[in-house]
Amino acid sequence: MRPSSLSGTTARPDIAESxxxxxxxxxxxxxxLIPRELDLCETYGVSRSTVRSVLQNLVSAGLLVRISGQGTRVRELTQWHMLDPRVTEWMARYAEPNPRFQRxxxxxxxxxxxxxxxxxxSAATATDLLAIEQAxxxxxRSLETPDHCWEGRSHDDxxxxxxxxxxxxxxxxxxxxLSHVLRPTITVLVQRSNQSAxxxxxxxxxxxxxxxxIRLRQPARAQACSLAVLERTGQDLGIAEPPADLPSLSPLGGATSDGR
Structure with a gap:
């Protein structure tokens, strides 16, 4: 397993990851309830202070809550700190078996x-357009190769x-x-979308x-086309399609007819 950023310098790296x-x-x-501290100590061969340190970090990430006299429980999904990069990385790696995350x-x-x-x-510069076009x-190009990789990067990348x-x-x-924080969550759906040719x-x-x-500076059309991309993603994942009619909103919140 990969080392966890939550496990600290004294903890064995596989405890938080596991x-x-x-x-x-x-x-x-x-x-x-997750296993008791003593059980975790025995499983991983570490001290109780090490286990407590790891559990406290998972508590700070919103995943666990420690209840006096009961033990440590998994918190409700709405309490998880989903915009914490550590949490979204775990989501990207481990959420596949859980369809709720996908939805x-x-x-x-x-x-x-x-x-x-x-x-x-409305705002893209020539440099931005180049980055979009290169991606x-x-x-x-990656689709033209047997392993769907080009110049060392996969199609998903x-x-x-x-x-x-x-x-x-x-x-x-x-x-x-926000895009940096959401990168792992985008990766979750990209990697789960198994598609035919x-x-x-x-x-x-x-x-x-x-x-x-975006290149032609057509905001309303870009909005509609983006929704169409996500509609395809939903179909590939077997998730209900998004609503067909999405209002074109200006950056100040006013509706526009041509997106300009």
């Missing part, structure tokens, strides 16, 4: 990404980079920073339309 995997995979559901992440992306595309079409080209570049093209510090071709055409709308 617990995170068990929680995100659903082996320990919200409300469940929650998908719903969030549907709510956010079309508007981000709208803003990008798109990487996706296309380029797909995530494409969406990150659109966030960056808004030139809004909040959206740009025809489905990949359709997905790539939808991505191209987003890119073109």
């Amino acid at each position: 617990l995170a995997e068990a929680i995100f995979s659903g082996r320990y559901a919200p409300g469940d 929650e992440i998908y719903a969030f992306r549907v709510a956010v990404e079309p508007f981000v595309a709208y803003l990008a079409a 798109y080209e990487g996706m296309m 380029y797909d995530v980079a494409f969406h990150e570049a659109i966030f960056a093209a808004t030139h809004n510090v909040v959206w740009t920073q 025809d489905e990949l071709a359709d997905s790539m055409e939808r991505h191209r339309k987003v890119m073109e709308a």
Whole structure:
């Protein structure tokens, strides 16, 4: 297992990772008690202070709560600090067996990404367009290889980079920073979307339309095309499609007819 950033310098690196995997995979559901401190000490061969340190870090991440006289329980999903990079990294690695995460992440992306595309079409510079185009080209080139990799990066890597570049093209510090935090959550859906050749071709055409709308500075069209990309993602994941009609909103909240 990978070393955990939560385990500290004195803890064995697999304790936090093992617990995170068990929680995100659903082996320990919200409300469940995790093993006692002494049991964890025996399992991992570490001191009780080491186990307590790891558990406290998981508590600070919102995953666990310690209840006097009862033990340590997994908290409800709504209490998890999902925008904590440590938590989203665990989600990306371990959430595959849990369909609830897929639905929650998908719903969030549907709510956010079309508007981000709208803003990008209004604010993108030549440098931003180049980054979007390079990511798109990487996706296309990777599909031409047997292992879906090009220049050392996978198709999934380029797909995530494409969406990150659109966030960056808004030139809004909040959206740009949020894209870094959301990168693992985007990766979750990208990696879970197993597509046939025809489905990949359709997905790539939808991505191209987003890119073109941003390049041509057509915010409303970029918004609609972004929603179409997510609609394809939902189909590939077997998740209900997003609503067909999404209002085109200006950055100040006013509806527009042409997105300008």
